Amino acid sequence: MPEPLLQTVALHGGYGGKPVLQGVDIAVNEGEIVAIIGRNGVGKSTLMKTLIGLLPSQSGSVRVRGQPVDGLSAHRRARLGIGYVPQGRDVFPRMTVLENLLVGQSISGRTLEGKLAEVHHHFPILRERAGQRAGTLSGGQQQQLAIGRVLMGGPSLVLLDEPSEGIQPNIVQSIARIMVDLNAKSGLGVVFVEQNIDMIRAMAQRCYVMDKGRITAALTRADLDDQDRIRSYLSV
Amino acid sequence: MDYAIVVALEMVRAVAWLVLLAAGLAIIFGMMRVINFAHGEFLMLGGYTVVVSTGAGVNEWVAILLLAPLVVGLFGVVVERLVIRQLYGRMLDSLLATWGLSMLMIGGVTLIFGNTVQGVATPFGGVRIGTYQMPIYNFVLIFFAAAILLAVWAVLKFTRAGLIARATMQNPNMAETLGIRTTLVYMATFGIGSAVTGLAGGLLAPVTGVVPAMGASLVGQSFITVITGGAAVITGTLSSATILGTISQGTTFWAGPVYGDAALLVVALILLRILPQGITGRIFKRAL
Ligand SMILES: Nc1ncnc2c1ncn2[C@@H]1O[C@H](COP(=O)(O)OP(=O)(O)OP(=O)(O)O)[C@@H](O)[C@H]1O
Ligand SMILES: [Mg+2]
Numbered sequence: 001m002p003e004p005l006l007q008t009v010a011l012h013g014g015y016g017g018k019p020v021l022q023g024v025d026i027a028v029n030e031g032e033i034v035a036i037i038g039r040n041g042v043g044k045s046t047l048m049k050t051l052i053g054l055l056p057s058q059s060g061s062v063r064v065r066g067q068p069v070d071g072l073s074a075h076r077r078a079r080l081g082i083g084y085v086p087q088g089r090d091v092f093p094r095m096t097v098l099e100n101l102l103v104g105q106s107i108s109g110r111t112l113e114g115k116l117a118e119v120h121h122h123f124p125i126l127r128e129r130a131g132q133r134a135g136t137l138s139g140g141q142q143q144q145l146a147i148g149r150v151l152m153g154g155p156s157l158v159l160l161d162e163p164s165e166g167i168q169p170n171i172v173q174s175i176a177r178i179m180v181d182l183n184a185k186s187g188l189g190v191v192f193v194e195q196n197i198d199m200i201r202a203m204a205q206r207c208y209v210m211d212k213g214r215i216t217a218a219l220t221r222a223d224l225d226d227q228d229r230i231r232s233y234l235s236v
Numbered sequence: 237m238d239y240a241i242v243v244a245l246e247m248v249r250a251v252a253w254l255v256l257l258a259a260g261l262a263i264i265f266g267m268m269r270v271i272n273f274a275h276g277e278f279l280m281l282g283g284y285t286v287v288v289s290t291g292a293g294v295n296e297w298v299a300i301l302l303l304a305p306l307v308v309g310l311f312g313v314v315v316e317r318l319v320i321r322q323l324y325g326r327m328l329d330s331l332l333a334t335w336g337l338s339m340l341m342i343g344g345v346t347l348i349f350g351n352t353v354q355g356v357a358t359p360f361g362g363v364r365i366g367t368y369q370m371p372i373y374n375f376v377l378i379f380f381a382a383a384i385l386l387a388v389w390a391v392l393k394f395t396r397a398g399l400i401a402r403a404t405m406q407n408p409n410m411a412e413t414l415g416i417r418t419t420l421v422y423m424a425t426f427g428i429g430s431a432v433t434g435l436a437g438g439l440l441a442p443v444t445g446v447v448p449a450m451g452a453s454l455v456g457q458s459f460i461t462v463i464t465g466g467a468a469v470i471t472g473t474l475s476s477a478t479i480l481g482t483i484s485q486g487t488t489f490w491a492g493p494v495y496g497d498a499a500l501l502v503v504a505l506i507l508l509r510i511l512p513q514g515i516t517g518r519i520f521k522r523a524l
Contacts, residue, residue, distance in 0.1 A: 052413050078415040090410040092403050102396075103403045106415035153415060 003066030005030045005157055005189050006051065006082075010060035013050040014213075020046040022213035023060065030156070031187040033179065035200050037233055038210035044193040045087050047210070048161045051191075052084040053077045078107050083150025087161035087193070089142045091149070093135025097126055100134050100149050107153020119148040122178050140171035147175065151182075160192035164199045176202035195234050197227065209233045238366025243489055245365075249374045250488075251481030252381035256440060257454055258461035258473050259384050260433030265462055266469035267405045267425045270320055270330050274338035275458055276451020277345075278430055282308050282437020283446035284345060287354045296359060304438030305431035312430020316423050324422070338451065346448040358442040373442060380439055384432055389470045392524050401425060402524075460504045466514020470524045475515045480504060 004027040014020035020043040028034050036044055049055040051062055053074035061068045064080050078084070083104075092100050101119060105111055120127040123144040129137065134145055143163055150158055158179075164172040176199050182188040194200050200207065201224055209217040217233070224230065261275045272278070282304040289299040319337065323330040360372035392398035404411040404421045412418045444450060461480060465472025483503050488496030511517055 054409055054413065073417075074409070074412040075415050075417050078413055084413040086410065086413075090407055092406045092410070094406055095399075095402060099399060099402075102399055103411070103416070104414055106400065106411075109415060149414065 002030070004028055004063075005032075005065060006191065007063045007066075008047075008051070008060065009063065011047075011050065011062060012058040012060050013046060013055050014058065015046075015055070019058065020213050021050060021058075024210075024213070024215055026208055026215060028157070028189060028191055031183065031189055033183050033190040033192070033203050033205045035204035035207040036191065036193045036210055037195065037200060037207060037230070039234060040195075042210050043213040044210055045161055046213075048084070048086070048159050048191075048193060051077075051159060052082060075106075078153070078155075079109060081107070081154075081156040083107060083153060083155035083158040085143075085146045085150055085158065085160045085163065087165065089139075089146040091134040091137070091142045091145050093133065095134055096131050097134055097137070097145055098130040100145055101126065101152050104149035104152030107150065107155055112152070112154045115152050115154060119151050122151070122182075123148050140167045143167055143171070143175065147178075155188070157189040157191065160190060160194075162193050162195065164194060164196040169198070172196065172199055173202065175199075179203055197230055197234070200224065200230065238368055241365055242368045242370065243486075245370060245374065246489070247482045247485045248378055250485035251477045252378040253440075254457060254461045254477035254481045255381040255385060255473055256377065256436040257458040258465070258477060259381075259388070260429045260431070260436060261458050262462045262465060262469050262473045263388065263429035263432060264426055266467050266472065267401060267429075268320075268324075268422055269327065269467075270324075270426075271327065271334070272429075273331050273334035273455075274315075274341060274451075275433060276453075276455030277338045277341040278308050278312070278433040278451075279437035279440065279454055279458075280345065280446070280448065280451045281311060281341065282434035283356075283441035283444070283450065284349065284354075285434065286356055286438045286441045287349075287446050290356065296357065300438035300441070301435065305435040308434025308437065309427050309431030312433075313423060313427040315430070316426035320426060321419065321422070342448050342451070349448070351448055353445045353447045355445050356442040377439060377443075380435070384435070385470055385474060388432075389524060392469070397424075457500070460500065464504045464507050464514055466511070466516035468516035468524060472514060472516040476504075476507075479507070479515075 007027040008024050011024040012019060012021050024047055038044055046055065050057060053072060057070040061070050063069065069077050092103065101116065125141055126145060126148050134142065137145060163175055179190055180203055183190060192203065204224060205221055207219040207224060208215050209219065261272060264270055264272050285304045285307045286299045289303050290296050294303065315337065319333050320330055323333060358371060358373050362369045362371050392402060400416055401421055404416060404418050408418050461473065461476050464480060465476035480500050480503055484496045484500035487499035507515065
């Protein structure tokens with residue numbers, strides 16, 4: 001049994017004096033697509049930030065391929081092959097679309113042959129708008145840019161925080177399709193936070209339910225077909 | 237006619253002067269939102285580097301163009317590691333710390349070199365424009381002011397390092413999660429800003445002379461130029477230096493240098509009243 005690609009063990013974390021994560025245990029294997037769902041404010045984004053290293057682990061640990069990474073700053077975790085797409089996208093607004101993509105190369109620390117063409121192939125809009133300032137793109141375009149940006153670094157795992165938020169349904173569909181496609185073709189692992197049932201069902205192979213800083217349920221693919229059950233986890 | 241040319245050249249020189257005084261400070265403020273209160277003493281350190289090394293027989297140009305930026309740049313890297321790094325995001329604390337540093341530097345330099353003005357020979361002589369005489373060195377100052385802005389622009393715009401620096405400036409957390417070692421970017425930025433300040437200090441030394449307290453008389457103009465320009469390093473510095481330099485120099489010709497200095501202050505106050513974020517806070521927002 002190989003080590004999980006990404007794992008947390010009794011992970012606690014939060015903001016300064018305010019604890020949010022109260023002992024989170026998840027494990028994601030190489031080449032899996034796993035959703036993390038839960039209501040507003042239960043700590044999903046906090047978990048993502050603690051995974052990538054923008055927030056420190058207060059206790060417990062985050063492990064990548066079995067190695068604890070709690071002592072590593074975010075850029076060193078990224079260099080282990082983890083791409084992070086935050087809630088709200090955070091494209092560099094005053095840089096062009098192409099420049100945003102080129103920054104993403106820093107994940108691998110070098111120029112990966114053919115990556116730009118590959119990203120343009122998945123997201124043609126990023127080629128059309130190459131010279132446009134990223135801050136002037138629509139929400140959906142910015143989301144595609146933020147995903148394209150991490151793909152430029154050829155990560156083995158991508159963390160997506162609410163990729164569907166504020167985006168037209170057809171773009172949500174196409175993003176889901178592309179992620180599934182990348183997963184099938186190149187074994188890209190994906191951990192995504194989501195509240196949109198369509199996107200959860202379109203992408204996830206399995207799912208963790210989060211509440212009050214803890215994982216309260218683990219759902220299989222079959223469980224995801226029970227829409228009412230999913231809805232009950234998401235609504236107040 | 238000759239007079240008009242002299243006035244125009246003096247105005248350009250005044251602009252170049254402000255650009256030299258402000259560029260290094262603008263790089264550090266624009267990229268890192270750190271206000272280096274010891275900026276005047278960094279200029280002074282550049283000046284002393286020239287005095288000491290030419291005194292030891294080093295060629296004056298080597299001293300100005302190579303040693304001054306090198307010494308002050310390295311000094312900046314050390315300051316960043318020991319002081320600034322501890323205080324990121326705490327603007328007031330870093331302000332106080334660099335203020336303390338400026339005291340320390342003035343004291344240290346006075347202790348070593350004494351409190352006397354040290355002259356540096358002004359290279360080249362003068363050039364005649366009709367009945368007027370103008371130092372050729374003015375053109376050197378103008379040339380290097382332009383060269384510094386052009387170089388910073390080219391690095392930011394066309395190099396991988398510039399791309400990474402801009403990303404870090406716009407969103408350090410995001411840059412960090414994309415694999416960028418932002419602490420290194422900050423150290424390099426502070427070092428480069430300091431080196432530019434050192435170069436400026438070296439270039440200005442032949443004009444101002446060098447004395448431990450010289451920073452105090454220069455730092456005001458540096459700060460006014462940077463604050464008036466706003467956060468965009470190049471457009472900000474260039475636009476505010478142009479406005480402030482031409483108006484203050486014009487007033488100097490018209491009414492005398494005291495009024496020129498006053499005009500600079502008044503114009504800056506008016507501009508900041510209208511544009512509290514500086515010129516590039518409202519206009520040229522998207523520029524570098
Ligand atoms: N920067 C911050 N400082 C302090 N507390 C924060 C901060 N960001 C979020 N919180 C708090 O931490 C808790 C968890 O927030 P988090 O953003 O992780 O929730 P979430 O599950 O991602 O919610 P949403 O679905 O709305 O994005 C909330 O109570 C929130 O108010
Ligand atoms: Mg969230």
